[in-house]
Amino acid sequence: MENLRIIREKQGKSQVNVAVNIGVAQEMISSYESGKSLPSAKTLIKLANYLNTSTDYLLGLTNDPTPIKLYSRSNLSNEEIKFLTKFAQLAVEDQIKLIGYMDALAHIAN
Numbered sequence: 001m002e003n004l005r006i007i008r009e010k011q012g013k014s015q016v017n018v019a020v021n022i023g024v025a026q027e028m029i030s031s032y033e034s035g036k037s038l039p040s041a042k043t044l045i046k047l048a049n050y051l052n053t054s055t056d057y058l059l060g061l062t063n064d065p066t067p068i069k070l071y072s073r074s075n076l077s078n079e080e081i082k083f084l085t086k087f088a089q090l091a092v093e094d095q096i097k098l099i100g101y102m103d104a105l106a107h108i109a110n
Contacts, residue, residue, distance in 0.1 A: 004058050005033040007051050007065055022046040 008018055008029075015029040024043060031037040032047075039047060048055045053065045076084070087095060 001032045001035065001038070001058055001060065003060055004047065007053055007057070011051065018047070018050065021050050
């Protein structure tokens with residue numbers, strides 16, 4: 001988890017500081033950073049929240065450290081809620097088709 005070390009150092013935080021704030025031993029942070037072990041899902045989420053990043057970034061699945069926005073009903077319009085409700089009711093194959101269609105529309109708009 002090279003990105004863990006990178007973001008920790010960018011924020012000026014020590015391994016001890018991170019460890020204390022998420023409730024693990026400093027040796028565990030060192031072990032995660034060196035790739036000797038991986039954190040549990042619960043610990044990974046704590047790391048991401050504490051470092052204000054995404055779990056995908058910490059796992060090296062993206063190079064973008066921006067945290068993923070969580071959407072709730074309070075910050076979605078009624079139309080967005082209707083869309084997501086209908087989307088969730090579709091079969092997986094139809095969801096994939098719809099995502100492809102939306103990607104094509106977004107590409108045309110750009």
